Amino acid sequence: MKQARLEARQATVRYKLPSPKPLSRIQRYGLAVLAVSVALGGALLLERFFFRDVEVPLFLFAVAVAAWYGGMGAAVVALVLSCVSFDYFFVEPLYTLDVSRSDIPYYTIFASFALLVTWFSTVRRRVEGELRQARDDLQIEVAERTQQASLLNLTHDTIFVRDMSDVITYWNRGAQELYGWTAEDAIGKRAHELLRSVFPAPIEEIHAELLRSGRWDGELQKSRSDGTQVTVSSRWSLRRDEQGRPVAVLETNNDITERERREREIRNLNEELGKRTAELEASNKELEAFAYSISHDLRAPLRHMAGFTELLQKNTASLLNARSQRYVMMILESAQRMGNLIDDLLAFSRISRTETHKTMVSLEQLVEEALTEVRKDTDGRNIVWKVGGLPPWYGDRSMLRLVLVNLVSNAVKFTSTRSQAEIEIGCLKHGQDQVVVFIRDNGVGFNMKYASKLFGVFQRLHPPEAFEGTGIGLATVQRIVHRHGGQVWAEGLLDKGATFYFSLSKSQED
Amino acid sequence: MSTLGRILLVEDDPKDVELTLTALEEYNLANEVIVTRDGEEALDYVYRRGTFSTRSNDNPAVLLLDLKLPRVDGLEVLQQIKSDQKLRMIPVVVLTSSREERDMVASYSLGVNAYVVKPVNFHEFVNAIKELGIFWAIINQPPPGSIKAN
Numbered sequence: 001m002k003q004a005r006l007e008a009r010q011a012t013v014r015y016k017l018p019s020p021k022p023l024s025r026i027q028r029y030g031l032a033v034l035a036v037s038v039a040l041g042g043a044l045l046l047e048r049f050f051f052r053d054v055e056v057p058l059f060l061f062a063v064a065v066a067a068w069y070g071g072m073g074a075a076v077v078a079l080v081l082s083c084v085s086f087d088y089f090f091v092e093p094l095y096t097l098d099v100s101r102s103d104i105p106y107y108t109i110f111a112s113f114a115l116l117v118t119w120f121s122t123v124r125r126r127v128e129g130e131l132r133q134a135r136d137d138l139q140i141e142v143a144e145r146t147q148q149a150s151l152l153n154l155t156h157d158t159i160f161v162r163d164m165s166d167v168i169t170y171w172n173r174g175a176q177e178l179y180g181w182t183a184e185d186a187i188g189k190r191a192h193e194l195l196r197s198v199f200p201a202p203i204e205e206i207h208a209e210l211l212r213s214g215r216w217d218g219e220l221q222k223s224r225s226d227g228t229q230v231t232v233s234s235r236w237s238l239r240r241d242e243q244g245r246p247v248a249v250l251e252t253n254n255d256i257t258e259r260e261r262r263e264r265e266i267r268n269l270n271e272e273l274g275k276r277t278a279e280l281e282a283s284n285k286e287l288e289a290f291a292y293s294i295s296h297d298l299r300a301p302l303r304h305m306a307g308f309t310e311l312l313q314k315n316t317a318s319l320l321n322a323r324s325q326r327y328v329m330m331i332l333e334s335a336q337r338m339g340n341l342i343d344d345l346l347a348f349s350r351i352s353r354t355e356t357h358k359t360m361v362s363l364e365q366l367v368e369e370a371l372t373e374v375r376k377d378t379d380g381r382n383i384v385w386k387v388g389g390l391p392p393w394y395g396d397r398s399m400l401r402l403v404l405v406n407l408v409s410n411a412v413k414f415t416s417t418r419s420q421a422e423i424e425i426g427c428l429k430h431g432q433d434q435v436v437v438f439i440r441d442n443g444v445g446f447n448m449k450y451a452s453k454l455f456g457v458f459q460r461l462h463p464p465e466a467f468e469g470t471g472i473g474l475a476t477v478q479r480i481v482h483r484h485g486g487q488v489w490a491e492g493l494l495d496k497g498a499t500f501y502f503s504l505s506k507s508q509e510d
Numbered sequence: 511m512s513t514l515g516r517i518l519l520v521e522d523d524p525k526d527v528e529l530t531l532t533a534l535e536e537y538n539l540a541n542e543v544i545v546t547r548d549g550e551e552a553l554d555y556v557y558r559r560g561t562f563s564t565r566s567n568d569n570p571a572v573l574l575l576d577l578k579l580p581r582v583d584g585l586e587v588l589q590q591i592k593s594d595q596k597l598r599m600i601p602v603v604v605l606t607s608s609r610e611e612r613d614m615v616a617s618y619s620l621g622v623n624a625y626v627v628k629p630v631n632f633h634e635f636v637n638a639i640k641e642l643g644i645f646w647a648i649i650n651q652p653p654p655g656s657i658k659a660n
């Protein structure tokens with residue numbers, strides 16, 4: 001990482017190195033004049049010391065310098081100035097600009113040679129310029145690439161590049177973080193050896209796919225530098241050169257070890273859930289078989305007890321004394337009571353066992369039906385009924401009917417000691433999601449101390465000789481209400497009456 | 511008294527048999543009752559097989575069938591009778607302790623003619639048996655091929 005950044009900085013610095021600044025026009029022509037003047041001065045000086053014929057090489061040198069540094073224009077200026085100076089100072093007649101015919105070939109050769117030098121230097125300059133341009137372009141590209149490479153370091157994804165013989169050529173920071181190898185460690189190594197990749201298919205097939213479509217993706221097992229295993233989702237992209245030959249593979253990896261683990265966990269949990277459900281279903285079946293057995297096998301001996309006792313009573317009526325007859329009566333009563341208990345218990349367990357069939361139900365109609373049902377117990381009684389409006393609600397019709405029948409018959413039963421019973425049925429609250437229904441009576445009530453015992457199976461707050469019952473009615477009510485996502489509760493005052501409330505929720509499905 | 515149809519009682523529990531016969535006796539309905547103690551025997555009777563191979567060639571006026579029976583249970587007996595072209599006309603009354611809905615649904619879907627839950631209370635039991643006996647053995651006109659005892 002550090003290395004890459006250093007490279008980037010170096011590239012940027014090189015990129016900023018100024019190229020030799022091109023000279024201005026005045027500078028170029030000034031250079032030409034200066035060069036020719038120096039050459040002329042030098043020639044005149046040397047002539048004074050009797051060095052002969054040095055002026056031509058000196059002027060050629062001046063032209064070459066002008067051409068080199070000042071370009072074509074400066075070279076021409078230097079050439080013209082050289083010719084003029086040469087004619088004026090060194091050609092007979094001296095100090096005139098006359099040119100004799102015999103000197104013309106000499107001048108021509110001089111000019112041609114000078115032009116040749118100029119042309120060479122121009123070509124050289126152009127080539128140099130092109131080279132410099134090429135270098136600059138290259139530097140820009142390198143800088144850009146390096147910058148891109150450092151951008152790849154910003155991502156948390158694991159990215160590396162390997163050539164066609166699987167040797168790693170690029171390794172980003174994500175790769176270092178995931179596998180623990182630094183770029184220095186990894187670059188130059190064979191990727192599949194370094195990471196001990198485990199492929200889901202033969203590597204030849206994967207390569208064939210990569211070469212055919214230019215990409216491949218799949219899940220791979222790899223190893224970190226510390227030897228731990230990691231599962232990655234791997235995507236490969238093939239890079240080709242301009243001729244279309246494959247040159248490198250860019251591989252992006254995402255660590256899905258955690259995801260895999262969670263998926264496995266979810267799978268396990270689902271399996272566990274399936275097992276539990278099966279167990280639950282089995283125990284439900286058992287419960288059902290149990291209830292069925294009660295229904296069948298427990299009732300038969302009871303029926304025999306009752307039947308034969310009754311036959312006994314009939315056949316021996318004249319032989320038994322009053323006390324014995326009372327015993328027989330008690331046996332019969334107990335058998336009857338046990339029959340009722342079994343029936344109620346079965347009905348109660350059936351509520352849990354059967355599925356609810358929920359539809360829109362008219363609660364008002366259910367109250368009507370409940371009142372009809374308890375009519376045989378209200379004959380000859382003085383009961384003032386107050387029935388308020390109730391909304392239609394979503395629920396299991398027969399179950400909700402049972403709730404109302406139980407609560408209404410309770411109210412009738414526990415007001416039986418009143419000369420005038422008052423029973424009120426109404427809706428306490430009616431919202432979008434919930435309705436609360438109450439049944440209020442002025443019966444014997446109950447002590448709030450025992451309110452928690454009201455809804456338990458076989459829990460009774462009164463002795464059987466005061467009020468008959470099996471103690472299952474309110475437990476049944478509670479179970480049904482719970483299956484409708486509601487609550488049931490009661491308020492009471494001993495000897496003043498009781499109010500039972502139940503709520504039903506709309507959204508709750510079971 | 512009016513003519514009395516023959517009743518085939520299929521009941522494994524001897525106490526239930528006795529109570530049922532007592533209830534039928536009470537109303538003089540018991541003189542033509544054949545008792546079989548399991549489903550196999552009941553089928554032997556209606557198909558005139560085994561110990562019943564020599565019986566006369568006619569069907570009972572009504573079959574009172576318990577559901578929980580050894581060997582072949584009541585629902586199987588019902589299913590065999592109701593799927594047999596020659597026997598399906600025999601009226602079958604399920605007489606059981608079971609109040610379970612699935613038993614009722616299964617019985618009715620197999621084509622049972624009546625489903626009666628035996629009451630625990632003896633009075634009610636006697637009444638139920640009496641009414642069943644009177645209805646099926648006396649009031650109901652049995653299908654052709656059933657015998658009428660004298």
